[in-house]
Amino acid sequence: MKKQIYVLQDILGTNKKVAAEIRAACEERGILLLNLMSSPGAGKTTLLENLADSLKDSHRLAVIEGDIETERDAERIRAKGVPAWQITTGGACHLEAKMIARVLPEVSPDIDFLFIENVGNLVCPASYDLGERLRIVLLSSPEGDDKPKKYPLAFTSAHVLLLTKSDLLPHLPFDVERAKAEALELNPKLRIFVLSALTGEGLNEFVEFLLAARRELRAAHA
């Protein structure tokens, strides 16, 4: 057990250093780096497709996709006209900063928003800083309103919580106020948006939030 713990500390220590380098490189160039995490099927790729539609005419976007297998998600993003890099982890349950560092030199330095879509997993990705300025966790209504306290690190470490698939709420026992209250109890600073990819609910507000975050980053590094 001790050996496992030492190795993990080693990995997380190295990861932190690489993440700090990524953060510095992106912020210096005015790139807003975002790390999206959630369970499988909570709507990360669909959200990125919607953000592509909303932002790609006015801003430069790029996406790094993390999956255990397949290029499916990167293909969906490329179909929207947005450059995407697929990292397949071949079994590993999360992305690490060194995987991002390997892709970063290929990403154009004049990008406005660089999204990382993490492996679908509400547990392991939360332990790995990827150098992001904003960590965004998605919780879809079919997963249940009891999830924040059952998977706390994803919620305590995030800046933003997106409650997705709100169009399914009429068919589900999900209590939005309970989910919000539980998440805020874990992390009072969490910004929460209720979204539906189907009806478009909440998308404009979230886009405005992203634009403001980018302006803040540019002002801080002006």
Added chain:
Amino acid sequence: MKKQIYVLQDILGTNKKVAAEIRAACEERGILLLNLMSSPGAGKTTLLENLADSLKDSHRLAVIEGDIETERDAERIRAKGVPAWQITTGGACHLEAKMIARVLPEVSPDIDFLFIENVGNLVCPASYDLGERLRIVLLSSPEGDDKPKKYPLAFTSAHVLLLTKSDLLPHLPFDVERAKAEALELNPKLRIFVLSALTGEGLNEFVEFLLAARRELRAAHA
């Protein structure tokens, strides 16, 4: 990297030995041990509540619950009159055989069905044999029909696939035939059931399957 791999091999090797001991102990006693795995919120606990309603009057059930935090799932099972043990992993993303071995002496030896509900995670639990005779993976319709090939180990290593929340299919782009075909391409021996906890669809067939599996186990160890 090498050090990580050696430590992991070490862990998996030890896990396999403990799992073999659990398997032998359960099968000798005629206990059908089942390991349920899925993403968070795919319906594992709800399925166990339904199985409790269907089986508890005629058979002896027990449940071991795995969660990162909270006793919530064990409380739901106990409310059904079924004994339940909660393992909280305190951050770890999966159950290991040694955790089950620690609980097993407390479980009555005259149980018919012992269900293990793994941590909600479609990735990591698939690497850990817990000594189960049947491994059951749940995929809920809101997660999307493209998940088997994106998270292959859970599907290649399972005996049974449950496509849950079928009542939501009218509201979703999920193609049941696509999900089945993709899962069977990965694992042609997979038994597949389409279930809804709301409408009861598929539950009787699945209960019949469990009863037959228990008869087979008893016959093999008669």
